[in-house]
Amino acid sequence: MAYTLNINGVNHAVDVDEATPLLWVLRDVLDMKGTKFGCGSGLCGACTVHLNGVAVRACSTPVSGVGTAAISTIEGMAEHPVGKKVQDAWLEIDVAQCGYCQAGQIMSATALLAQTPKPTDADIDAHMSGNICRCATYNRIRTAIKLAAGETKGA
């Protein structure tokens, strides 16, 4: 099936089976490797992207379900007003250990801050608990979200 996907503001024509998850269209058809495969079942959040600004799991989103929705991925966050702040905060706090889950964490954090510019700890817990960091950089993720939200550095 032929689909036109709007990714980070650019249209991409792809021809894939309708059941193909968006994750594998991004990674293996369009060679956008930033979105990561972790569990394949929407359990870990490593593949988080935005559809019209809402965080979704690309591993469990069939390409046929995307339609005309605007897709944002980690590769587009440098151009995203909130995403850029989140990326900068992640670097400032030196969040990553292995770094594999962090694209998904940044996508979830950006969606949170776009909707809730000054999140409470409870907001962060609720919104970020779908993203697993096996290295457990959670203390720093929380600090970085607060930094991106314009709060002081200390968590």
Place this chain on the structure above:
Amino acid sequence: MNAIRSKVSRRMFLKASAVTGGGLMLSFSVPAFAALGPTEATLNAYVRIAADGIVTIAAKNPEVGQGIKTSLPMIIAEELDVDWKNVRIEMAAVDGDKYGVQSAGGSTSIPRNWDTLRRVGAAGRQMLVSAAAKTLKVPASELTTSGGNVIHAASKRSLSYGALAATAATVPVPDLKTVALKDPTAFKIIGQRTKDIDGPKIVTGQPLFGIDVSVPGMLYAVYEKCPVFGGTVASANLDEVKAMPGVRHAFIVAGTLAPGEVNLGAGLAGGVAIVADTWWQAKTARGKLRVEWKEPASKSQSSVGFAARAAELAKQKPELSVRTDGDVDAALKGAAKVITASYSYPFLAHAAMEPQNATAHFKDGKVEIWVPSQNPAAGRAQAAKALGMDEKDVLVHMIRGGGGFGRRLTCEFMAEAAWISREAGVPVKLLWTREDDMRHDHYRPGGFHTLTAGIDASGKLIALRDHFQTYGSDGKFANSANLGADIFPAEFVPNLDYSASFMPLGTPTGPMRAPRSNALAMVFQSFLDEVAHAAGRDPLEFHLELLSEHRAKSPTPLPFDSARMSAVLKLVTEKAGWGKRELPKGTGMGLAYYFSHSGYVAHVAEVTVTPDVPLSVNAVKINKVWAVADVGSHIVNPSGAENQMQGAVLDGIAQVMGQEITIARGSTVQGNFDTYTALRMKQAAPVEVHFLLSNNPPTGLGEPALPPTLPAIANAIFAASGQRLRDIPLNKSIRGTAAV
């Protein structure tokens, strides 16, 4: 508990050359360190300097999140005396002759390389100074260096390293053993909070990990193996699979393992390979695959069966004596109080976020492999052996790994990818599913302990016995399932008896972050807390007394300095306000400490337990953990070190709260994060980290902060609620022998 001494490797390669060359360009560039830019000069196997002063340093060891790709080059840069902002880092080639041991295991990277890499950097600096002496025609003794420049103060002249590099590459290479090192008080890079070198790529989603590797013409592979370890393929419906969209190849791999062999490092396990145009097509076709397996006898094994067998063994005479000091029976007879308890812990999967993968290109009798590995040389040997090839015909590229935790010390997927590439005749990326990853691990072995202690009238521990029911056979422990004779409190209790009994196991076990210690700390540090409470003593006071009486056994006393441990214990309890803070009812503090991988670590946990309900994950809230480590005289990168400490503590919290792999019908039950729970944001307690610097050589931090976490939590739960957690995890599905 091996002490690690730093020394200059005999295999240290230090040869100057100034040549140009090019690397293989792929869509995902994997530079081999030898590939020189046009204006670059090589000072040694680790250092290249370009005319513009940019210094490129080889990161010799695999990076899997422990931060070593940043911290080892920091050591070289320090002695080379360059500005960190002018440093670029590249992964080294896998080359033991040049770089010695290149593995990420046992928290050994810092202790093994600290002294050597300082000398590598200092040798490079000395070559630049020699080049400047030649150029300026002044004695080298009149020259100093700073921030990538050689300075002749007397004539107020200075030359940049960039300008000197080509000449420096031609001067004699100094002897590493005698090269002059900096006074540590002058360090400018070591000890500074330094950001992970790959941070910018990580936050922008650039290709970086093994799973991101692309090779032109590459196809994608999945590989199905028998759910019962050691099983092989009898038959499979390959024709049906081959008819699926995108499938190019589907074939049976007989494998190279001897019957009954389950060690992941032993060779190539049999299975069915499917190769397709995209990974999704390969995985979808796998959904149609039907395999008839030849299953080994271990298909009758189960976690329920092991728990029952351990309970039987606990009542019998132990099979193996591990250590006997004094006379435990006599001491228990004369004891004022005897304390008994049983503990158990489960199998654990590593569950790194990046599922196992390898990309292989077999061509003209040689194979090139790109892999996120913790031990690439071992994986190369395994792949070469499985394919019947010479190791020199297997070229391996180290790629950043999305977590390791010990799983990637064995990389059988390298042999799998190489085999599939050879048979399919194309480059392939083999990527496991999460379920493959969880069900084909070498697990942290579970275990069962029956403990007895005796205290005298003054509340002093006078006797300790542990009968360990573990996995293995013929008196031999399964991998990472052993109890060492040196495990604390050995040598601190006059009458002590460690013994073991064995259960044969058809599931592979192996190292996982702080192997053995990650389980034994929970058992011994929890039980000692029980003893302290039974004696009516404050655990801190009890432990400081215990640690003060080291009955060192000559001629080989343990490489354990109890004064260092007492110091970290004192500092962590001070930071936590132990005994000083008024805690609300239902809130309590627990302490624990452990020595592993040459590191001395102590934690205090503060926990609130909901009253009047059974102990459960939902009833326990971890408010905070204080963590203190003594890993020697320097923390190379305090930012990375703090991150490792926090991560290790939270990893330990995940284990004590909810992680458990169970076995049924000889196979692993859990396959994904729905049933194997990972720690999530809402459970991540704040972790306050402090380092106690001591006058000892620096040692590693990837592991030693994990073990004491579990007992610190369990001891805090007891302090808060009076309930003792002896079977972990808290949400355990299969009960062990413990009386709860």
